[in-house]
Amino acid sequence: MPRVCPLLLVLLLVSVPALARLRAVRGTGDTSAAWLRLHHIADERLVDAAHGARIVAFGDATHGTHELFAAKQRWIPLFAARGYRTLALEAPYAQMVALDRWLATGDGDPVALLRNPSYFFWNTDELLGLLQWARAQNVAGLTPPFRIAGVDATDPAEAARLVIGAYPSLADRYACIERNAASAGCRNEIATIRPDLVALGAADEVLHAARVVEQGQEALARNFATRDATMAENVEWLAARDGRVLVWGHDVHWNRGTYAVVGPEPITAAGSYLHDAFFIGSVIGDGWFSSANAAGTQWLPQWRELDAPNGDDYALLFDAAAMNELLLPLANAPEWLRGAHHYRIAGSSGGTFGVTADLAQQFDAVLYVKTSTPAHVR
Numbered sequence: 001m002p003r004v005c006p007l008l009l010v011l012l013l014v015s016v017p018a019l020a021r022l023r024a025v026r027g028t029g030d031t032s033a034a035w036l037r038l039h040h041i042a043d044e045r046l047v048d049a050a051h052g053a054r055i056v057a058f059g060d061a062t063h064g065t066h067e068l069f070a071a072k073q074r075w076i077p078l079f080a081a082r083g084y085r086t087l088a089l090e091a092p093y094a095q096m097v098a099l100d101r102w103l104a105t106g107d108g109d110p111v112a113l114l115r116n117p118s119y120f121f122w123n124t125d126e127l128l129g130l131l132q133w134a135r136a137q138n139v140a141g142l143t144p145p146f147r148i149a150g151v152d153a154t155d156p157a158e159a160a161r162l163v164i165g166a167y168p169s170l171a172d173r174y175a176c177i178e179r180n181a182a183s184a185g186c187r188n189e190i191a192t193i194r195p196d197l198v199a200l201g202a203a204d205e206v207l208h209a210a211r212v213v214e215q216g217q218e219a220l221a222r223n224f225a226t227r228d229a230t231m232a233e234n235v236e237w238l239a240a241r242d243g244r245v246l247v248w249g250h251d252v253h254w255n256r257g258t259y260a261v262v263g264p265e266p267i268t269a270a271g272s273y274l275h276d277a278f279f280i281g282s283v284i285g286d287g288w289f290s291s292a293n294a295a296g297t298q299w300l301p302q303w304r305e306l307d308a309p310n311g312d313d314y315a316l317l318f319d320a321a322a323m324n325e326l327l328l329p330l331a332n333a334p335e336w337l338r339g340a341h342h343y344r345i346a347g348s349s350g351g352t353f354g355v356t357a358d359l360a361q362q363f364d365a366v367l368y369v370k371t372s373t374p375a376h377v378r
Contacts, residue, residue, distance in 0.1 A: 032336060036321035039328055043074050046280070047082050049329050049365060053278035054244055055235060056084065057271060059251025059363070061282040062306075062346040064290030065372040067325065068282055069126035072248060076130060079246055080137070086147045086242040087134075088235055090249025091119050093212045094158035096150030103135050103148060110135075114378070118154070120292055120301055121348050125376035147242065151234035151249075152227070156181055156216030162209040163193070166202065177213070182220035190214060208237055225267065228253055232273035251281040252345060252355070255362035259355065269362075281363035283343050285315040287372035292349045301377040307344055307352040314343045314359060318368035326368040333360040 041049065050056050056079060060068045076087060089096060095116055102108040110131050114123040134146040153159070160174040173193055176186035194210040202210075215230040231253065239245045252259040256279065258266040271279055284306060291304045309315045317337060318326050330337075338360045344352045359366055 033320040040326050046075060047078050050278040053276055054239055055274050055277040057247040057254035057277060057279050059254040059281045061251055061284050062289040063121040063250060063348045064375045066375045067369040067372060069124060069375050071367055073126055073130050080146060084244045084246050085144050086238055086245045088149045088151045088238055088245050088247045090152055091122055091150040092152050092155040093150040094155060094162055096148050100148050103138055104145060123378045149238055151231045153212045153215035153219055153230045156213045159209045159212040163206055166206045181217050187217045190217060228267055228270040229273060232270040255279050255281060257357055257362040279363045280365045281359060282367045283314045283318060284372045285319055285370040288374050289346055289372050290374040290377050303374050304351050306372060310342055312342045314341045324370045329365045330360045330363055
């Protein structure tokens with residue numbers, strides 16, 4: 001989506017009262033401000049803080065904040081220089097296979113490959129720029145090369161096409177996916193395929209694609225209640241293949257807790273299933289972010305304003321430091337920063353959700369962004 005300068009001017013104008021709204025309710029503790037400024041770390045020290053963890057997960061409070069995307073543009077090259085060469089996105093497995101091929105060979109068009117209406121939030125200038133950086137590194141001979149992968153199983157039909165590409169004779173056995181992927185009969189039929197592939201000596205990539213089909217069918221049948229568990233399973237598969245993995249997605253998934261944003265029953269976050277992992281969450285003070293609104297059969301990106309923080313919001317604690325961005329390890333967080341506090345998040349569509357969590361228990365570090373501006377959706 002092209003960016004229009006007058007709209008940016010409007011954003012700047014409406015942000016002034018939004019910031020005043022934040023300042024009107026924030027705390028003013030000199031002790032907390034001094035502690036926060038003292039323990040803020042530079043980007044380069046974030047890699048040291050991770051202590052070589054097998055999995056490093058970056059969590060975004062919204063799927064559409066430019067400052068959070070820009071932070072990954074800075075951080076991921078730093079981690080790549082320390083040997084982290086695989087980036088796993090909260091994105092469909094099959095879509096990222098094509099992007100991984102482009103990173104390795106240059107075959108394909110990354111602009112076209114990033115287009116997915118259901119995951120429009122990845123189709124941004126920020127991620128495209130990061131992928132172009134990674135491609136340039138690979139062309140220059142980076143060894144091992146930088147790779148990208150998707151860990152979401154929300155599109156079993158596309159994953160099935162990857163398997164069929166290697167074994168065309170399986171097309172008939174996967175045909176039920178197009179008719180009713182969530183039906184018990186289809187799930188039972190598909191479950192018989194992977195053992196046959198093992199017997200045929202199929203490559204690990206093909207076997208995993210077949211597993212993603214199974215995961216996707218189960219997720220559809222259970223209204224995506226299994227989504228976090230399957231994303232964690234796929235991250236573990238990547239870590240077994242590549243050694244160390246960077247993960248990037250929403251921070252309700254990539255932490256050590258639970259969440260219940262879309263229903264009454266708590267869901268165990270994907271991060272809770274992982275071991276030897278370092279989690280970096282995020283909190284936003286105020287501002288605007290890219291979201292989407294359904295219009296017929298399409299999702300149209302639009303800008304939304306973050307709701308104002310309530311009196312117990314983490315943003316008010318972090319804002320005491322009077323910094324535009326605050327990067328804070330949480331291992332030695334003081335008592336006033338521990339315990340459950342409110343903070344605000346937003347998904348790929350709709351407005352702001354309020355959640356309550358103990359960040360020091362769920363994350364190893366947190367990035368506070370004072371003012372969010374919309375990600376540059378293409």
